Amino acid sequence: MKKTLLAATALFAATAFAEKYDLPPSDINVIGQVQQISAKQGETFYDIGREYGIGYDAMEHANQGVDGLYLREGEQILLPTRFILPDAPREGIVINLPEMRLYYYPPNSNVVHVFAIGIGREGWGTPKGILSIKEKRANPTWTPPASIRAEHAANGDPLPAVVPAGPENPLGLFAMRLSNSSYLLHGTNKPEGVGMRVSHGCIRLYPEGIEELFGMVGVGTQVNIVNQPMKVGWFGDSMYLEFHAPLGEDARTLEQNIAEARETVHKSVASRGLQVSNDLIDAVVREESGMPVEVAYYQ
Numbered sequence: 001m002k003k004t005l006l007a008a009t010a011l012f013a014a015t016a017f018a019e020k021y022d023l024p025p026s027d028i029n030v031i032g033q034v035q036q037i038s039a040k041q042g043e044t045f046y047d048i049g050r051e052y053g054i055g056y057d058a059m060e061h062a063n064q065g066v067d068g069l070y071l072r073e074g075e076q077i078l079l080p081t082r083f084i085l086p087d088a089p090r091e092g093i094v095i096n097l098p099e100m101r102l103y104y105y106p107p108n109s110n111v112v113h114v115f116a117i118g119i120g121r122e123g124w125g126t127p128k129g130i131l132s133i134k135e136k137r138a139n140p141t142w143t144p145p146a147s148i149r150a151e152h153a154a155n156g157d158p159l160p161a162v163v164p165a166g167p168e169n170p171l172g173l174f175a176m177r178l179s180n181s182s183y184l185l186h187g188t189n190k191p192e193g194v195g196m197r198v199s200h201g202c203i204r205l206y207p208e209g210i211e212e213l214f215g216m217v218g219v220g221t222q223v224n225i226v227n228q229p230m231k232v233g234w235f236g237d238s239m240y241l242e243f244h245a246p247l248g249e250d251a252r253t254l255e256q257n258i259a260e261a262r263e264t265v266h267k268s269v270a271s272r273g274l275q276v277s278n279d280l281i282d283a284v285v286r287e288e289s290g291m292p293v294e295v296a297y298y299q
Contacts, residue, residue: 019053023090023110030235030292031112035079039071046192050206052079055100055116055195061245061290080291083114084233084242092222093133093185095203097126098229098244099290100195102185102205106216113216115209118194120201122248126225127201131178133185133221136214139165140175140186148200172207174214178223185223186210197248230261230285231292232268239269239296241281245288258285269296 021031039048045059045068060068062080071077086096086103090112094103097119104113120126142163144152152159163169172187184202187210188194194206205213229246232239241261246252261281269276274296284293 019115020111020113023105023112026090028235029085029233030082030240031085032082032114034082034291037077037079039073039075039077041071041073043071044069045071048077048079049116049195050191052081053114053116053206053209054079054081055118056192057100057195057245058116058290059195061288064287064289078291080289082292084231084240084292085112086226086228086231088224088226092224093217095126095223095225096231097128097225097227098247099231099242100197102203102213104213104216113213115205115213116195118188118196118198118204120199121197124200125247125249126199126203127180127183128225128227129180131180131183131223131225133176133217133219133223134179134181135177136217136219137175137177138214139173140169140171141165142169142171145182172204172210174210176214176217185213230257230264232264233292237272237274237298238294239265239274240292241265241284241295242290242292243284243288244290254286258282261285265295273298275299 024031045056049056049059058080062078066075066077086094088094090105092105095117100117100119102115102117104115143161144159144163149159168189170189171184172189175184175186177184182201186202186204187207188204191206194204227247229244231242233242243261246257258281261284262278265276265281275298276296280293280295284295
């Protein structure tokens with residue numbers, strides 16, 4: 001079935017990475033193209049992901065069965081650079097937690113910028129809801145909360161009361177505090193964790209990603225944090241389905257996810273007379289590749 005999904009996904013040779021995409025009309029919400037590249041000897045998923053602005057887990061899910069720590073010279077690697085836009089207004093910052101991506105819609109512009117992010121691990125979840133950027137700070141210091149200091153102390157890695165600004169600061173060189181002031185969008189001194197659930201709830205970007213985003217957004221920018229493991233989208237007369245591994249704390253069975261995906265797709269195409277492939281729907285959910293696949297089309 002994996003080969004079936006790959007056949008259903010458009011592949012394009014990579015020549016350059018562009019994290020800025022032109023926005024389609026409002027009735028189209030599939031953007032970008034999947035790319036395929038040849039790995040260099042000694043490269044890892046982290047190396048390729050950082051070069052192309054893709055998180056580590058997204059690289060793994062798109063290339064199941066590939067050892068991302070020991071890539072061979074010439075090994076063919078898929079880059080998940082085609083997206084269904086989250087089901088949310090195209091305004092400000094939209095963060096979809098399960099896919100660990102941030103979408104930024106600049107005001108008075110017809111483009112979207114897409115960034116890989118790391119989010120809070122289970123037990124320290126990143127909050128959902130509509131927030132805003134409250135404060136921006138370059139070269140931030142970090143005052144770790146008592147709970148985090150206690151955790152580090154228990155692990156034999158005590159933290160100072162204040163971590164000074166600089167390259168060793170866990171916040172990186174740029175930070176933006178949210179209106180829920182316990183949480184920030186920030187850089188990191190451990191970029192290999194971008195695209196994973198590794199933080200205490202804050203949202204991490206690659207160092208170059210946070211620098212770019214920091215320069216574009218202003219205080220007051222809306223930040224809409226959603227939880228959408230399943231996204232459906234239209235491109236022309238075809239419907240696409242994209243499915244990401246749900247957050248661990250969202251206890252749902254595979255059968256429940258498949259049933260919901262089938263119901264959503266069938267309802268969406270009911271008035272259009274499209275042919276729906278339940279086999280493809282099931283495969284998309286089972287594989288959790290995170291890449292859009294065409295599941296309904298005109299015969």
